Amino acid sequence: MKYDKIVIGAGSAGAVLASRLSEDPECSVLLLEAGPDYPKFEELPSDLKHGWGTGPDIVVGGIHDWQYTGIASKLSKAMPVPRGKVTGGTSAINGQVFLRPLPEDFERWAEWGNDRWSFEECLPYLRKIETDLDYDGDFHGQNGPILVKRHPLESLTDDQQAFYEACQFLGYPTNLDHNMPDATGVGPYPLNNPDGIRFSTALGYLSQSRHRINLTIRANCVTRKILFDGDKAIGVEVMSGEEIFQVEGKEIILSAGAIATPQILMLSGIGPKESLSQFNIDIVSDLPGVGQNLRDHPTVHTTWQPHSTFNKPEQKIGPQKVALRYTSKDSKYQNDMIMIMRFSHEIGDMGALMISVGIYLADSTGEISLQSDDIGTQPLLDYNLLDQAYDLERLRDGVRLADEIAKAPSFENMVMSRISPTEKVLENNDLLDNWMLENVLTMHHISGTCKMGPSTDKMAVVNQYGSVYGTRHLRLADASILPDCPRANTNVAAMLVGERISDFIKASN
């Protein structure tokens, strides 16, 4: 059997892509997923159905998580890197913040030679993804598969309410809809978590397309590599159970996410020649950009001990409800910073009030490289966060701003004492830089590891239609092709890639 399209990975982008491509009944689509599939809502395990366990002490783990580890910075220890291993991919285990990239993000990508990714071109697709249950109008969608809602302000926990008021006290604008193009300031996060249910792409998209005869979903199938005839992709090698199969396809679309996509490419002979030759992998296309340009949002958690009278939020609190998006002092980038109020039950006897500070548009880049020619061995994830002085500078200011927020009147009866960083560290730039480098973590938004760009950009891996340079009949569609991390959490951007590339494929047929 030869499929018209084989999509590898049923995640944020892959599930969207397979659903859209199979809208054409003449097009046979095989969707391969390494993790399990839960076709019936009633059988969806609670860790996927509900948005618990995505707080500061992310407890994803289990069979639905690839459980990678990565190196955050030159001074940090190994950090956990969760990624979804199930239909829905990382959208099935994530924090459900439903935030669009800024118009300025799209404009940068367009300026870098990807003119089909301007805000004007992408807005209809952003609307197509969502049904916004709070807002209508030119900027919001009403018919998309993913349901979006903001929690009412009355439902904020005491610490979130104090944070909301403190940001207003310090002069930040109130922003009730973070998905408006010019939004900035403090306000409720849009969340794909209506009625406490995590609306993954498996729930939103696959549940509406899985009945199609021309869409075959095969779960628990690990793709080992892409098969080529010269430079033409002709199929995939898949492990199902203990057996290896070869499946033929007229076009292959790799949507395995920003970690597995470069890994599978390299194992298939596409990547930096020198690295691949170390593993005796035959070269199909020598592309130095595969695995480079690792982009993410670095974050540090600053903590305070609460008073004994503080009303602790419940442990199963669900997704983050309120956030401050702001522009760092004299920054060349709008909304380059993010701050979130959380409560950690894991720190000390009392738990800790926690303000997480992150950079939404960092300058530092990391890399992914093979450690083995076995698909079962994770690649080396070197995030190299806070490598650039400008990132350190902005995060330093952010940590000090978090301190100002915690000293605002709304926190007066809540905060007892500072835990981390200590006063001494906070006052000294060098000590604070060291503290940040030791404690920095990923915000889980890894992107850019197979970036799109024009053929003149030697580090580009795909063109703006997702086609892999130096090959035929092979495209990529997931967060790996983003040229940079957007100034937003990355699930919407990944779904957008699925929507956009599926339309490019339909147009080229």
Ligand SMILES: Cc1cc2nc3c(=O)[nH]c(=O)nc-3n(C[C@H](O)[C@H](O)[C@H](O)COP(=O)(O)OP(=O)(O)OC[C@H]3O[C@@H](n4cnc5c(N)ncnc54)[C@H](O)[C@@H]3O)c2cc1C
């Ligand atoms: C803990 C956590 C919290 C997050 N919170 C948010 C949030 O609140 N809001 C937000 O916008 N973003 C959030 N993100 C990030 C966001 O969810 C991801 O950026 C996005 O889902 C990535 O989509 P993708 O399509 O690129 O990859 P994925 O969704 O990861 O999809 C890749 C798929 O490919 C499959 N796959 C991989 N290798 C193979 C193989 N060899 N064979 C077959 N299948 C394979 C995987 O199992 C997976 O299903 C979070 C991420 C994490 C980890």
